[in-house]
Amino acid sequence: MSRTRHVGLPRWVFIPALLAVVFVALPVASLATRINWADFGSLITSDAAMSALGLSIRTSAASTLLCLLFGVPLAVVLARSEFRGLGLLRSVVLLPLVLPPVVGGIALLATFGRQGLLGEHLEAFGLRIAFTSIAVVLAQTFVSLPFLVVSLEGALRTAGEKYDVVAASLGAAPTTVLRRVTLPLVLPGLASGAVLAFARSLGEFGATITFAGSLEGTTRTLPLLIYNLRVTDADAAVAMSLLLVVVAVVVIGLVRPRVAS
Amino acid sequence: MRRLLTLLLLLPLTACGDDAGSRDGEKETLTVFAAASLTKTFEELEKQYEDDHPDVDVKLSFAGSSDLVAQITEGAEADVFASADNKYMDKLVDADLAAGDPAEFATNTLIIAVPPGNPAGVKTLADLTKKDLQLVVCAPEVPCGSAAVTVAESAGLTLKPVSEEQSVSDVLAKVEAGEADAGLVYVTDVKGAGDKVEGVAFPEAASVVNHYPLVAVEGSDNADLAQEWIDLVLSTEGQQVFADAGFGPPSS
Numbered sequence: 460m461s462r463t464r465h466v467g468l469p470r471w472v473f474i475p476a477l478l479a480v481v482f483v484a485l486p487v488a489s490l491a492t493r494i495n496w497a498d499f500g501s502l503i504t505s506d507a508a509m510s511a512l513g514l515s516i517r518t519s520a521a522s523t524l525l526c527l528l529f530g531v532p533l534a535v536v537l538a539r540s541e542f543r544g545l546g547l548l549r550s551v552v553l554l555p556l557v558l559p560p561v562v563g564g565i566a567l568l569a570t571f572g573r574q575g576l577l578g579e580h581l582e583a584f585g586l587r588i589a590f591t592s593i594a595v596v597l598a599q600t601f602v603s604l605p606f607l608v609v610s611l612e613g614a615l616r617t618a619g620e621k622y623d624v625v626a627a628s629l630g631a632a633p634t635t636v637l638r639r640v641t642l643p644l645v646l647p648g649l650a651s652g653a654v655l656a657f658a659r660s661l662g663e664f665g666a667t668i669t670f671a672g673s674l675e676g677t678t679r680t681l682p683l684l685i686y687n688l689r690v691t692d693a694d695a696a697v698a699m700s701l702l703l704v705v706v707a708v709v710v711i712g713l714v715r716p717r718v719a720s
Numbered sequence: 721m722r723r724l725l726t727l728l729l730l731l732p733l734t735a736c737g738d739d740a741g742s743r744d745g746e747k748e749t750l751t752v753f754a755a756a757s758l759t760k761t762f763e764e765l766e767k768q769y770e771d772d773h774p775d776v777d778v779k780l781s782f783a784g785s786s787d788l789v790a791q792i793t794e795g796a797e798a799d800v801f802a803s804a805d806n807k808y809m810d811k812l813v814d815a816d817l818a819a820g821d822p823a824e825f826a827t828n829t830l831i832i833a834v835p836p837g838n839p840a841g842v843k844t845l846a847d848l849t850k851k852d853l854q855l856v857v858c859a860p861e862v863p864c865g866s867a868a869v870t871v872a873e874s875a876g877l878t879l880k881p882v883s884e885e886q887s888v889s890d891v892l893a894k895v896e897a898g899e900a901d902a903g904l905v906y907v908t909d910v911k912g913a914g915d916k917v918e919g920v921a922f923p924e925a926a927s928v929v930n931h932y933p934l935v936a937v938e939g940s941d942n943a944d945l946a947q948e949w950i951d952l953v954l955s956t957e958g959q960q961v962f963a964d965a966g967f968g969p970p971s972s
Contacts, residue, residue, distance in 0.1 A: 568897060568899065572897060572898070572899050573898055573899055574897070574898045574899075589854075589882075589899045590854065590882035590883050590899070668886075668890075671883075672856065672882060672883025672884075672885065672894070673859065673883055673884055673885060673886070674881065674882060674883050674884055675884075677882075678883065679884075686886060687859055687861060687886060688861075689790070690784070690786035690787055690789070690790045690861075691786060691861035691862075692861075693790075
């Protein structure tokens with residue numbers, strides 16, 4: 460990455476920029492002032508905490524995988540094809556970004572719940588989704604899919620179609636072009652989209668509690684455990700919150716440097 | 721351009737100013753923090769109170785008792801606190817935020833809520849331990865959850881819920897939606913839900929009675945108004961409102 464600045468920045472932009480950083484960082488840093496450091500270790504290694512963290516990581520990984528499986532083709536369609544209703548399609552895909560997560564949860568219930576549109580039929584096959592870890596994964600996928608799609612679509616549009624056209628003119632089939640040219644070119648965008656989706660899944664709360672319920676080891680992810688603990692055991696809730704922040708920072712930090720290079 | 725920028729920067733500030741300004745209105749405000757299970761009854765009492773005090777605007781804030789205590793200890797301005805459980809009232813007392821002794825004004829007991837028609841055929845408390853029955857209860861940390869655990873223990877049963885919710889209204893919502901076959905809630909919740917759920921009463925419920933105390937909050941600017949609210953709750957007409965909603969009479 461080149462660090463040369465071609466155009467100087469006006470000095471004043473640093474003031475609001477700094478305020479913005481402080482606005483986000485200060486509340487998170489303030490968490491540390493509420494921590495009971497003496498018990499911190501035992502609080503974050505309790506059975507309930509470990510079980511919630513493990514469940515959060517497993518379900519977030521599963522939902523990120525689903526986002527990749529379905530989101531990558533969707534982003535390619537949005538960026539590289541033209542048909543009537545494309546704009547409408549894009550708005551639909553972006554909906555979970557603006558919907559309150561609780562609304563997402565109610566919508567998922569209406570679809571996959573026992574009396575839901577699909578859930579009713581799945582129930583007949585003996586497949587029950589409500590109150591299972593699958594419900595958690597579905598809730599997380601619902602809210603995080605747009606993060607992947609938006610990042611990837613943006614990257615695809617920025618990369619342009621020059622190399623795709625060249626590859627195709629040299630005789631490569633569409634699948635080969637996609638696999639060997641298009642996707643490798645947007646790998647950083649794809650990686651950052653996947654990280655965003657994972658991080659969003661890790662923090663998912665509203666849709667999960669509405670749709671999946673809350674049971675240790677099955678549906679009680681870290682955010683749900685924090686919500687449970689926040690009034691009954693404030694020390695534990697704060698410790699768990701810091702744990703979640705650390706995990707999120709590690710996840711984002713691990714991939715960001717590679718994206719930038 | 722610069723003028724526009726200044727305007728945009730000031731906009732949020734003026735919005736805050738308006739908010740603070742509304743307190744200077746002519747009406748006095750009485751803020752009542754009450755457990756979520758009291759929603760319907762307290763809303764009814766609000767009407768009576770405001771009829772008796774035309775110059776007072778009653779503001780009701782409903783949430784879990786545990787949430788409300790946390791909010792008050794964090795500095796939320798409440799004049800009266802009504803809890804669904806002595807445990808959370810004790811927290812307020814321990815924090816030196818109760819003005820005087822809390823007074824008990826109602827009791828509540830558990831009942832099994834089932835979807836209309838009772839598709840899983842729940843008849844007794846023991847039926848809740850049936851395999852494949854989707855049971856939802858409150859988490860043990862909240863009053864309705866600790867009551868559920870105590871009731872089950874005293875009956876020698878171990879409940880295996882598919883979900884432990886944070887509030888009784890979340891349990892009720894999952895039964896109403898037909899997601900759960902049964903849920904443990906309060907008698908008043910089933911009564912308040914109308915046709916959306918049915919109640920299955922069980923004799924063991926008598927072993928766990930929830931007590932509802934209320935108290936004026938220390939440091940309130942409206943101590944007199946707060947006391948009048950408490951008097952209304954404890955009055956004969958106030959007590960009738962609770963009886964109509966399915967609450968039991970205070971035990972002390």
